[in-house]
Amino acid sequence: MIKLAVLGCGRIGQMHARNVSNHPDFSLAAVYDVNKEFGEKIANELNVPLVSDDKEIFEDKEIDAVLIASPTDTHIEFIEKSVATNKPVYCEKPIDLDILKVNECAKRLKANKVPIHLGFNRRFDPGHVEAKEVLKSGEIGDLHQVLITSRDPGLPSWEYYQAAGGLLRDMTIHDFDISRFMLDEDPIKVFAITNALIEPKLKTELNDADTVMIIMETASGKQCHINNSRSSAYGYDQRIELVGNKGMVLSDNKKINNVRKFSSNGETTSVVEHFFLERYYDAFMNGLSSFASCIKNNTAPEVGFEDGRKALLLAEAAYESLKTHQMINVNYD
Ligand SMILES: NC(=O)c1ccc[n+]([C@@H]2O[C@H](COP(=O)([O-])OP(=O)(O)OC[C@H]3O[C@@H](n4cnc5c(N)ncnc54)[C@H](O)[C@@H]3O)[C@@H](O)[C@H]2O)c1
Structure with missing residues (x-):
């Protein structure tokens, strides 16, 4: 132990x-x-x-x-x-x-x-891992596009925004990391737009945002789109689509259970898991297993310091894009 x-x-x-x-x-x-x-x-x-x-x-x-x-x-x-x-x-x-x-x-x-293992837990989500396995098997052919949706179920407190350091470094950082994991390549170009459509004073008082769209491109021409929201009316929305020339694989939202109800109002299914503690429970446990394995086997962590640095560099490029309204070339030095 x-x-x-x-x-x-x-x-x-x-x-x-x-x-x-x-x-x-x-x-x-x-x-x-x-x-x-x-x-x-x-x-x-x-x-x-x-x-x-x-x-x-x-x-x-x-x-x-x-x-x-x-x-x-x-x-x-x-x-x-x-x-x-x-x-x-x-x-x-x-x-x-x-x-x-x-x-x-x-x-x-x-x-x-x-070993320094970075807490990018989404890399260990069973659905996301399976999507990457499908890609690796060749079933969907050559990867062309990665589409990442990440929307939180509700707004955090004002104190949280003040300490978090901005949407792109606090929240989108997960998506920058999972994009690199899925693309198996570093994005070299980043373009971003953000807005405070839910909490307008985020923009005026903290120069921050609650809604974001990012597009990125890798050296080989693969494309990636990230969309984030600090609040979603229908709950925690966590989906990743990998699109290839032979098909598409979707790692979907996780529902609380598989019950489907039928009535005169039509069909309803169970709601999605409330937030990250519930939705990514397996991912957090699997991340611990990965950390344990690198300690026991004396191997490098599956996700390490350099991954954390690169995700932050992508956030920096996205902020630069917001300032200049240009597509930014990412410098990984
Ligand atoms: N992987 C994820 O999905 C995920 C989710 C939430 C938070 N986080 C990250 O985890 C970290 C903590 O976030 P949180 O939401 O739990 O914050 P939090 O404010 O709820 O908890 C932080 C705790 O650290 C304590 N603390 C402050 N300074 C300390 C110090 N010098 N030594 C020891 N304890 C100290 C505080 O008293 C508090 O109890 C942040 O870096 C955040 O970005 C990651």
Whole structure:
């Protein structure tokens, strides 16, 4: 069993702590949160030690690995502490909001061999994985287009927007990553439009948006379209279409169950899973399995630091496109 500690016990940290304690490859060794109340809640629920300083985790030789689920601006510091103490690390996305800081960190970690697994959980969703397997089998022929829809079920709080660092680096970052996973190639051109159609003051007060469309192109000419919304009237909408010259494969929304009801009003089916904690439960667990496997087999993480850096570079290119109204050539240096 890999003894793992969770840093940050908020919305996603609590989920990770529960998942880690239910995962056959891990045991939850400790949790830490600067806000003792949040830490205590999950420590009591799972009956694990709560430490009062992250030092207690990094200096503990009995702890094998760490999972960073604290706010984005703490990720680089915790990644570097994990590497310095030789503890493989699972870090939530994004690495940071500032690409310059990420590039500086990449330079400092150039010779690093400690696994850094990035929390791009969608790569491990069974439907998305199966869609990619269908593509690889040749069933839909040569890939021409990837279409990614990602719409949240409802608006977050104003405080959330203020801390999130903008739609493209916070939310679309998942789609930039999954586009690279599906295309199996780096997009080299990006064009973006955004608007605040749902919450207009996002634009006027935070220069942010709630609705986005992106188009991208790879060197071989494959096309990708991403559309995001911070709120969707019909629930969490997560679909990916891969279109080839011989067919199309769709990784569809996940419904709560398979019940279909028939009445004078016609047919209704079950609603979709509420939000990411439910929709991507399997993906989060499979992501942990992948992390465990890279630790046990001494292999590189399936999704690592460089993937996090490249996703952020695509977000940077999209912001540049918004400013200039031009198609931007992506520079991956
Ligand atoms: N993969 C995904 O789908 C996904 C979903 C949500 C959030 N995230 C990412 O996870 C991270 C956390 O997001 P969240 O929504 O859980 O935030 P949150 O605000 O709910 O939780 C963050 C927690 O970290 C604690 N914290 C703050 N500073 C800390 C520090 N220095 N050390 C330890 N704990 C500290 C806070 O007290 C809080 O409890 C963010 O980077 C976010 O982008 C990823």
